Amino acid sequence: MARDPAHRLDALLIGAAPAVAIRAVVELGIPDRLAEGPQRVEALAAAHDLDPDALRRLLRALAAQGIFAVEGDLWRNTPMSALLRPGAAGSRAAAARYGAHPALLQAWLGLPETLRTGRPAFEAAHGAPFFDWLEAHPDAAFTDYMTERTAAVADAVVGALDLAGVTALLDVGGGAGALLQAILAANPGVRGAVLDRRAAVAACPVEAIAGDFFAPLPAGFDAALLKEILHDWGDADAARILARCRAALPAGGRLFLVEALADDPRAAWMDLVMMVVFGGRERSRAALEALLVEAGFALEGTQPLAGGLCLLTATAIDHPGGAPRRA
Numbered sequence: 526m527a528r529d530p531a532h533r534l535d536a537l538l539i540g541a542a543p544a545v546a547i548r549a550v551v552e553l554g555i556p557d558r559l560a561e562g563p564q565r566v567e568a569l570a571a572a573h574d575l576d577p578d579a580l581r582r583l584l585r586a587l588a589a590q591g592i593f594a595v596e597g598d599l600w601r602n603t604p605m606s607a608l609l610r611p612g613a614a615g616s617r618a619a620a621a622r623y624g625a626h627p628a629l630l631q632a633w634l635g636l637p638e639t640l641r642t643g644r645p646a647f648e649a650a651h652g653a654p655f656f657d658w659l660e661a662h663p664d665a666a667f668t669d670y671m672t673e674r675t676a677a678v679a680d681a682v683v684g685a686l687d688l689a690g691v692t693a694l695l696d697v698g699g700g701a702g703a704l705l706q707a708i709l710a711a712n713p714g715v716r717g718a719v720l721d722r723r724a725a726v727a728a729c730p731v732e733a734i735a736g737d738f739f740a741p742l743p744a745g746f747d748a749a750l751l752k753e754i755l756h757d758w759g760d761a762d763a764a765r766i767l768a769r770c771r772a773a774l775p776a777g778g779r780l781f782l783v784e785a786l787a788d789d790p791r792a793a794w795m796d797l798v799m800m801v802v803f804g805g806r807e808r809s810r811a812a813l814e815a816l817l818v819e820a821g822f823a824l825e826g827t828q829p830l831a832g833g834l835c836l837l838t839a840t841a842i843d844h845p846g847g848a849p850r851r852a
């Protein structure tokens with residue numbers, strides 16, 4: 526990174542252009558095509574019915590960032606552009622499709638409005654909360670993006686989860702189910718299911734329950750996992766989700782949270798995404814513990830994972846006054 530302040534600013538002030546350019550080549554499938562071997566820009570352009578000069582200029586701009594390279598007149602993948610192939614190990618293809626989706630970009634333009642109101646600009650721009658909007662916009666690739674993102678920490682989560690004494694684990698908002706699949710493979714005595722929106726679990730490789738985590742959760746589980754769920758929501762909604770978990774678990778049942786901790790500087794940009802897109806936030810350990818206690822859980826421990834995420838393990842406690850707080 527350039528060190529002087531003006532150059533660092535210049536690198537940031539290029540704005541959304543790199544993300545939009547990367548999304549364009551992913552949508553066209555150019556990294557996949559170049560995986561078959563180096564190609565001339567004319568052949569790439571002809572395959573996609575594109576203007577060769579415009580495509581060459583796009584590839585040159587990306588090559589300046591290390592995405593694609595050219596030798597003579599043959600373009601080829603680089604380690605960075607190879608990561609833009611869907612399904613590649615460590616792929617960021619869905620991240621590119623989601624992050625620079627026009628609806629997301631439009632939401633970011635509403636940041637000044639969010640600063641005035643504290644409300645997510647996404648909702649103001651599109652007239653619906655993100656997850657309602659997503660129902661009609663699968664091209665936003667959000668579930669694929671989460672699957673990619675979660676793959677990067679799956680081994681760390683599997684290694685850190687202590688499922689001793691657990692017989693059945695519900696992955697609440699578990700998306701397409703890849704993480705639970707990995708957890709169950711490492712813990713063969715444990716039964717597991719994912720509960721998520723119908724579209725998210727459509728191709729789930731493990732038991733899937735299409736449902737709503739603001740409604741009563743299915744019985745029969747003695748542990749629940751919430752990975753990057755609470756940060757999507759404001760405090761009142763996060764408390765409702767935790768109350769649903771508590772109501773579904775027996776006393777002594779376990780709750781596992783995987784979240785970034787707001788105190789970690791690496792969480793700052795994701796916190797901003799949560800504010801603008803979802804109306805949620807990253808939280809400190811103390812803020813998460815307060816939510817857990819309010820819902821009827823005792824926080825037992827916190828373990829750092831890869832990539833700035835943390836595993837928080839909690840136990841469902843008996844409420845002195847009887848039933849836990851109503852959802």
Ligand SMILES: C[S@@+](CC[C@H](N)C(=O)[O-])C[C@H]1O[C@@H](n2cnc3c(N)ncnc32)[C@H](O)[C@@H]1O
Pocket residue numbers: 656668671672675697698699700701704720721722725736737738739751752753754757
């Ligand atoms: C940030 S993603 C986390 C996905 C997964 N836990 C992971 O980390 O890969 C949030 C998940 O919550 C799900 N979700 C949102 N609203 C929901 C609701 N009301 N009921 C059930 N799932 C919901 C989304 O479909 C999405 O899969």
